[in-house]
Amino acid sequence: MQDRLFWLHVKKSAGQSTHNVLAPLYREVDRSAQLANFIQSPVEDYNDLLNTYLMPLGPYQMRRTLFAKKFLYPNDFERYFKFAFVREPVDRCLSQFFYLLDKEPGLRPRLRGVSYRFDLFLDTVAAARASPSFRRPHSLHFQTHTAAMWDDVVDDDGHVLLDAIYRLEDFGPAIASVRERFGLSTDAPQRARRNTTDRKVFEPTKAQMAKIEALFPKDFDLYESYASAP
Numbered sequence: 258m259q260d261r262l263f264w265l266h267v268k269k270s271a272g273q274s275t276h277n278v279l280a281p282l283y284r285e286v287d288r289s290a291q292l293a294n295f296i297q298s299p300v301e302d303y304n305d306l307l308n309t310y311l312m313p314l315g316p317y318q319m320r321r322t323l324f325a326k327k328f329l330y331p332n333d334f335e336r337y338f339k340f341a342f343v344r345e346p347v348d349r350c351l352s353q354f355f356y357l358l359d360k361e362p363g364l365r366p367r368l369r370g371v372s373y374r375f376d377l378f379l380d381t382v383a384a385a386r387a388s389p390s391f392r393r394p395h396s397l398h399f400q401t402h403t404a405a406m407w408d409d410v411v412d413d414d415g416h417v418l419l420d421a422i423y424r425l426e427d428f429g430p431a432i433a434s435v436r437e438r439f440g441l442s443t444d445a446p447q448r449a450r451r452n453t454t455d456r457k458v459f460e461p462t463k464a465q466m467a468k469i470e471a472l473f474p475k476d477f478d479l480y481e482s483y484a485s486a487p
Contacts, residue, residue: 258336259335259336259337259338259420259438260336260439261333261336261337261338262279262282262283262304262337262338262435262439263304263325263330263337263338263339263340264279264283264304264308264339264340264341265307265308265321265322265339265340265341265409265410265419266308266341267341267342267343267344267406267409268310268353268401268402268403268404269344269349269352269353269356269402270341270342270343270344270349270406270425271342271344271425271428272308274428275342275428275432278432278436279432279435282435282436282439282441283304283305284301284302284304284305285305286298286302286305286306286309288309288311292306292309292311292312293306294306294312295312295328295329300329300330303325303329303330304325307321307324307325307329308321310397310398310401310402311397318391318397318400318401319391319400319401319404319405319408319409320408320409321409322339322409322410322411322418322419323411323412323413323418326412326418338420338421338435338438339418339419339420339421340419340420340421340422340423340431340435340485341406341410341419341422341423342422342423342424342425342428342431343406343422343423343424343425343476343479343480343483343484344424344425344480345424345425345480346469346470346473346476346477346480347461347466347469349473349476350469350472350473351459351461353378353382353402353403354374354375354378355458356402357378357399357402357403358374358378360398360399361381361395361396361399371458371459372459372462372465375459375461375465376465376468379465379468379469379472381395381399382403382472383468383472385399385400385403386472405472405473405475405476406473406475406476406479407473407474407475407476407478407479410422410479417479417483421485422479422483422484422485423484423485423487424480424484427486427487430487431487433487434487
């Protein structure tokens, strides 16, 4: 019987909108002052702590669902209904770019155009992926916000560990379905609050599309083949 909820917050996939509609199934921790770790916290806080990018997870930093299975809920992982939202990978990549543009010093050659800066961004993501460190040559904030979704949701054999992966455009029906599963009101916003202007502002070139596909190959599979109907 699945009587508990596990939601994986994939960065740049309507995290704030999801936070707002999952209460009381999902409990948020206070991140403003002194963030506690897992052994200092009740099990009800584990999910939000896991979704906090500052929480150190060692080699599982980008393997959070597997971390949850092995270390947080080793005896009752199957009791959790586990889900996440998948965003169309090109849209998500563009959202990452525009979100990080003014937050990462290396992406600020303001005399250059958007296309040049997007190339620089994609090269920066590739360099971060190649690094054995989650903090160098680019920050943990940068790396967690540009991580591929696939690694975060599979086990060591490449099996998806979540029970449902919903497309972001199905946000309203998906949240209603999750709430109904736990006997709650199905009233929920029909759309996630997100930046929908990125593709209008900038359209990647063919060469840039090839780089995106190389950086997020399995995320396209999640979107096309693993997405669940609400």
